[in-house]
Amino acid sequence: MLSPRLFHKILGVAFFLFPCCAEGKPAGNRLLPSFGHLLEDGRDEGFIPGFLLLVDNEVKDVIRQLEHRISRLEGVLRFKKMITESGGKIFATNGKKADFDTTMKKCKEVGGSVATPRNPGENDAILYFVKSSNTYAYLGMKESLIPGKFQFLDGTELSYTNWHLNEPSGKGEEECVEMYTDGTWNDKRCNQNRLIVCQF
Structure with a gap:
């Protein structure tokens, strides 16, 4: 079960x-007996x-x-x-692109959050969508108050990273993180449209 x-x-x-992916009419509701x-x-x-x-x-x-x-x-x-699935998390995409704030909003609306890899397996699960769509995706982390230092959206320190060579390089100008099609990360401005990938 x-x-x-x-x-x-x-x-x-x-x-x-x-x-x-919805087609047709939803199935009818089956009600349980009333307790009176x-x-x-x-x-x-x-x-x-x-x-x-x-x-x-x-x-x-x-x-x-x-x-x-x-x-x-x-x-x-x-x-x-x-x-895709990894480490008890389910990752999903609707195939659409959005800026970072919209990505956060869309994921929250459905009870999830922006995909946040905390180990190589989860990074690969997200990479699956990035490669399939041949586009970059935002990750659930942002730059802290210290330029060049990034953290998870809940404010905790990154316990796993996969930065591309010489990244992060924005030094306060690029507050968001995107995943490249090789699975490595880059700091990027948050107003760019990237693939929406949520985790549940």
């Missing part, structure tokens, strides 16, 4: 990618023996159906080369 955390990650990815009016002590005034077991089985059935649908959706997204 999927953990709640993985379920939410996959759901976030689905909402992020849905507009670019509960008394103050929590008992249902129309309690039927075995009802809770029936509801429990219905909930389990709905969960199984959701897991099956999520598994199929994940397969489609992998097939269409729209998601």
Whole structure:
């Protein structure tokens, strides 16, 4: 069974990618039986023996159906080369480009954040999209108050770097970080349009 955390990650990815690959009408909603009016002590005034077991089985059935649908959706997204995974993180792109602020906004809207590699495996997962699109992508880090020193967006120090030779070189003029098509990083002005890659 999927953990709640993985379920939410996959759901976030689905909402992020849905507009670019949606076709047809959404499936109908299946509602669970109503509990009616509960008394103050929590008992249902129309309690039927075995009802809770029936509801429990219905909930389990709905969960199984959701897991099956999520598994199929994940397969489609992998097939269409729209998601990658590394170290428990899921990375996704909608194939669109934007400046850094818009990239942050788009990722946040779907429950994710800007892709932030913290090790070589995660760097490679992001690089997959950069190579496939043959374009650069922003990473989830910015220059600190000290020119030439970069940090993660939460303010913590970089624990992993993959700077291109002689980078960073902007010295206060280039506050964002982009990934080149060889997987190395470069500091860049934040107003350029780069591939949107989010992590969940």
